[in-house]
Amino acid sequence: MTAPFAGASAAPSPAPAPAPAADREPVTVLGLGPIGTALTDALLRAGHPVTVWNRTAAKAADVAARGARTAPTAAAALAASPVAVVALADYAALASVLSGVDLGGRTLVNLASGTPAEAAAASADATARGAAYLDGAIMVPPHVIGGPDSVVLYSGPGAVFDAHREVLDALGGPRHLGADPGLAVLQNTALLGLMYATVTGFLHAAALTGTAGVRVEEFADLAVGWFLPSVVHPIITAAAPDVDRGRFPGAQGTLEMNRTALEHVIGAGDERGIDSSLPRALADLAARAAARGHGGDNFMSVLDPLRSPEA
Amino acid sequence: MTAPFAGASAAPSPAPAPAPAADREPVTVLGLGPIGTALTDALLRAGHPVTVWNRTAAKAADVAARGARTAPTAAAALAASPVAVVALADYAALASVLSGVDLGGRTLVNLASGTPAEAAAASADATARGAAYLDGAIMVPPHVIGGPDSVVLYSGPGAVFDAHREVLDALGGPRHLGADPGLAVLQNTALLGLMYATVTGFLHAAALTGTAGVRVEEFADLAVGWFLPSVVHPIITAAAPDVDRGRFPGAQGTLEMNRTALEHVIGAGDERGIDSSLPRALADLAARAAARGHGGDNFMSVLDPLRSPEA
Numbered sequence: 001m002t003a004p005f006a007g008a009s010a011a012p013s014p015a016p017a018p019a020p021a022a023d024r025e026p027v028t029v030l031g032l033g034p035i036g037t038a039l040t041d042a043l044l045r046a047g048h049p050v051t052v053w054n055r056t057a058a059k060a061a062d063v064a065a066r067g068a069r070t071a072p073t074a075a076a077a078l079a080a081s082p083v084a085v086v087a088l089a090d091y092a093a094l095a096s097v098l099s100g101v102d103l104g105g106r107t108l109v110n111l112a113s114g115t116p117a118e119a120a121a122a123s124a125d126a127t128a129r130g131a132a133y134l135d136g137a138i139m140v141p142p143h144v145i146g147g148p149d150s151v152v153l154y155s156g157p158g159a160v161f162d163a164h165r166e167v168l169d170a171l172g173g174p175r176h177l178g179a180d181p182g183l184a185v186l187q188n189t190a191l192l193g194l195m196y197a198t199v200t201g202f203l204h205a206a207a208l209t210g211t212a213g214v215r216v217e218e219f220a221d222l223a224v225g226w227f228l229p230s231v232v233h234p235i236i237t238a239a240a241p242d243v244d245r246g247r248f249p250g251a252q253g254t255l256e257m258n259r260t261a262l263e264h265v266i267g268a269g270d271e272r273g274i275d276s277s278l279p280r281a282l283a284d285l286a287a288r289a290a291a292r293g294h295g296g297d298n299f300m301s302v303l304d305p306l307r308s309p310e311a
Numbered sequence: 312m313t314a315p316f317a318g319a320s321a322a323p324s325p326a327p328a329p330a331p332a333a334d335r336e337p338v339t340v341l342g343l344g345p346i347g348t349a350l351t352d353a354l355l356r357a358g359h360p361v362t363v364w365n366r367t368a369a370k371a372a373d374v375a376a377r378g379a380r381t382a383p384t385a386a387a388a389l390a391a392s393p394v395a396v397v398a399l400a401d402y403a404a405l406a407s408v409l410s411g412v413d414l415g416g417r418t419l420v421n422l423a424s425g426t427p428a429e430a431a432a433a434s435a436d437a438t439a440r441g442a443a444y445l446d447g448a449i450m451v452p453p454h455v456i457g458g459p460d461s462v463v464l465y466s467g468p469g470a471v472f473d474a475h476r477e478v479l480d481a482l483g484g485p486r487h488l489g490a491d492p493g494l495a496v497l498q499n500t501a502l503l504g505l506m507y508a509t510v511t512g513f514l515h516a517a518a519l520t521g522t523a524g525v526r527v528e529e530f531a532d533l534a535v536g537w538f539l540p541s542v543v544h545p546i547i548t549a550a551a552p553d554v555d556r557g558r559f560p561g562a563q564g565t566l567e568m569n570r571t572a573l574e575h576v577i578g579a580g581d582e583r584g585i586d587s588s589l590p591r592a593l594a595d596l597a598a599r600a601a602a603r604g605h606g607g608d609n610f611m612s613v614l615d616p617l618r619s620p621e622a
Binding site for chain 2: 113114115116117139140141149151180182183185186187189190191192193194195196197198199200201202203204205206207208209210211212214215216217219220222223224225226227228229230231232233235236237240241243244252253258261262264265267268269271272273274275277278279280281282284285299300302303305306307308309
């Protein structure tokens with residue numbers, strides 16, 4: 001589950017929910033933080049009967065007023081519907097809440113945050129107790145859940161994904177990544193790492209241009225409005241098939257040339273008195289790739305020391 | 312000047328140049344590496360009479376066959392045209408080549424690589440010697456120069472930019488950033504830093520998903536085809552005006568929540584045996600922002616320790 005990210009726009013008030021439709025599968029939602037509340041509202045809007053449970057019962061009042069039924073215990077909530085969407089804080093909370101509860105015949109769609117190994121363990125535990133298990137990662141802020149721009153990654157048995165597709169459609173933008181239950185958390189975690197690298201790279205660049213009085217909004221227009229989508233993304237997309245074949249052709253620019261450019265980034269930062277720890281970390285990785293003989297390859301060869309730090 | 316980057320597609324053969332047009336301003340090009348050669352071909356295609364000089368004269372043979380005149384010395388090349396486009400390796404090479412040469416009445420458009428302080432010094436030197444000076448940074452690979460997707464950043468006096476606009480148009484996509492001669496190099500350097508952060512962030516993410524057998528091409532489709540343009544760029548664009556006002560509102564997600572997510576990125580990498588030095592560097596910056604009291608602000612507050620590392 002993605003951490004709600006800095007800078008997202010404010011959440012609108014949820015639209016009133018229609019009365020539950022007779023042909024919609026009943027769904028239970030465990031956990032009513034900002035995410036669980038948004039999931040509940042999305043399900044209510046799609047006409048699903050929804051039963052909710054939260055450790056602090058008072059948090060259920062708002063969604064109850066919008067049509068959700070409240071259950072006094074997690075066990076009662078799980079008994080109320082064939083499928084339960086779990087929006088607890090983490091896998092430890094999931095294990096604690098499910099402890100001693102009969103899961104036979106239920107389907108769990110777990111959207112908790114954690115690591116691939118935790119997802120695999122949760123899947124194994126649920127399956128051993130007679131439940132079907134799907135792991136998921138919400139890739140959008142709470143107010144986007146259920147809307148046309150919602151994206152949720154899922155992993156686990158394709159048959160479970162297909163059986164509850166209508167419920168997953170109500171949450172918005174379901175993408176099934178594969179049967180390995182850890183895949184959704186793994187790809188979500190990888191995307192978060194990419195997000196922090198890109199946003200911090202942007203902030204470093206904004207700090208550098210800011211020393212000459214360039215406004216952040218002005219630099220964002222150049223960097224995000226043009227440079228990343230028009231220059232950087234096509235480079236990555238074009239190089240990816242070669243990377244999959246283990247090929248890093250340097251004919252259009254070598255790692256050594258890019259290491260020189262990185263030294264200019266560090267030099268300009270030092271000249272202007274800003275922090276250069278990010279480009280230094282990038283230069284260190286590039287140096288390790290060069291030390292493995294990739295100096296004449298292209299910059300994508302930095303994948304080598306990233307993949308196998310102890311080679 | 313941008314370092315030609317890994318993964319760019321191969322250069323097509325230059326189209327045959329038309330005969331020089333009588334109404335086009337004559338241009339001199341100093342330096343005939345891949346960039347200088349591409350600049351020369353773009354000018355020839357636009358009908359400019361072009362005089363070239365390169366320290367190793369043999370490199371001029373190809374562009375001479377396509378219609379460029381060769382000059383035996385840099386001084387002779389500079390005397391041949393009112394404006395000279397400089398594509399030497401760096402500012403030191405520029406200073407060396409111009410040493411003792413009469414620059415009176417000439418306009419220099421310098422596209423060499425370096426730092427803002429070097430650009431400022433080159434501008435001051437040229438101006439003191441009676442020349443007009445424009446500094447520039449080519450943002451695209453050589454084969455794109457002069458084409459519809461070319462972008463070249465310029466800084467220096469607006470009057471100089473306007474006076475030679477036809478020449479700059481022939482090189483493609485001229486953008487004037489302001490009168491400070493260091494601005495083009497500064498913004499180019501900042502964008503390069505952003506590029507390396509984003510590409511390395513992508514490679515780290517690809518290394519992580521690769522441990523589950525996800526192909527790089529498949530992950531690029533998710534990361535570059537959807538996540539960066541649809542999720543990350545709007546976050547940056549939406550936050551920029553607040554950042555310019557020194558505001559980092561945490562209502563939609565705090566730095567502390569994002570620090571927890573970064574720990575998951577590091578944890579997943581450690582679990583899978585890949586290198587986590589990049590997310591660790593990002594987490595360190597976030598920790599320094601938190602130590603300055605930004606824990607309840609949003610992630611953009613990492614700009615604070617980037618801007619003033621010694622605060």
